[in-house]
Amino acid sequence: DAGVTQSPTHLIKTRGQQVTLRCSPKSGHDTVSWYQQALGQGPQFIFQYYEEEERQRGNFPDRFSGHQFPNYSSELNVNALLLGDSALYLCASSSGLPRGTQYFGPGTRLLVL
Amino acid sequence: AQSVAQPEDQVNVAEGNPLTVKCTYSVSGNPYLFWYVQYPNRGLQFLLKYITGDNLVKGSYGFEAEFNKSQTSFHLKKPSALVSDSALYFCAVRDEGSARQLTFGSGTQLTVLP
Numbered sequence: 540d541a542g543v544t545q546s547p548t549h550l551i552k553t554r555g556q557q558v559t560l561r562c563s564p565k566s567g568h569d570t571v572s573w574y575q576q577a578l579g580q581g582p583q584f585i586f587q588y589y590e591e592e593e594r595q596r597g598n599f600p601d602r603f604s605g606h607q608f609p610n611y612s613s614e615l616n617v618n619a620l621l622l623g624d625s626a627l628y629l630c631a632s633s634s635g636l637p638r639g640t641q642y643f644g645p646g647t648r649l650l651v652l
Numbered sequence: 653a654q655s656v657a658q659p660e661d662q663v664n665v666a667e668g669n670p671l672t673v674k675c676t677y678s679v680s681g682n683p684y685l686f687w688y689v690q691y692p693n694r695g696l697q698f699l700l701k702y703i704t705g706d707n708l709v710k711g712s713y714g715f716e717a718e719f720n721k722s723q724t725s726f727h728l729k730k731p732s733a734l735v736s737d738s739a740l741y742f743c744a745v746r747d748e749g750s751a752r753q754l755t756f757g758s759g760t761q762l763t764v765l766p
Contacts, residue, residue: 572753
């Protein structure tokens with residue numbers, strides 16, 4: 540049984556560019572959450588998708604947007620990249636919230652130059 | 653609002669000794685509490701959770717955690733540390749009533765010395 544998968548593993552972009560990160564949830568999970576983990580910090584919640592809709596959003600600007608597909612996979616898009624967007628982006632999948640456990644993928648390391 | 657504090661950035665312990673990684677939390681309703689571990693350049697791996705019931709929760713790899721409502725704490729423990737336990741540990745909380753998101757602490761780097 541495959542766990543949460545994310546692609547790509549690493550990405551280098553320049554300021555002002557746009558990036559799309561992808562996530563496939565664990566089998567049987569219908570909810571996807573995205574987190575940003577800056578170096579030396581704990582993960583920060585970006586948003587959560589369930590039934591193809593954004594259900595909750597953290598304190599991130601509108602440059603951060605997402606999508607969930609009918610097969611429950613998800614994308615995170617970041618526009619107009621800033622140097623401060625350099626981080627590890629983590630996807631987590633779950634089912635049966637609020638009690639359900641979120642399981643994390645390996646992350647995508649984004650470097651903005 | 654929900655928050656988590658991990659008061660120790662670094663914990664060092666000798667192999668074979670018991671270990672404790674501390675966590676305190678704040679939520680407006682009942683808490684759901686979690687511990688995750690992160691190895692270098694990896695995602696987060698789930699260790700254990702407290703939802704309701706017994707205050708002592710047992711998880712993966714011999715780890716356990718004790719929920720203390722009066723002290724709003726959820727400390728992670730292991731009776732006998734292994735060198736392979738060396739990693740970054742995160743405590744996280746979710747409010748039962750209102751929050752879908754996990755709020756994480758800043759992490760504690762555990763080093764087990766041989």
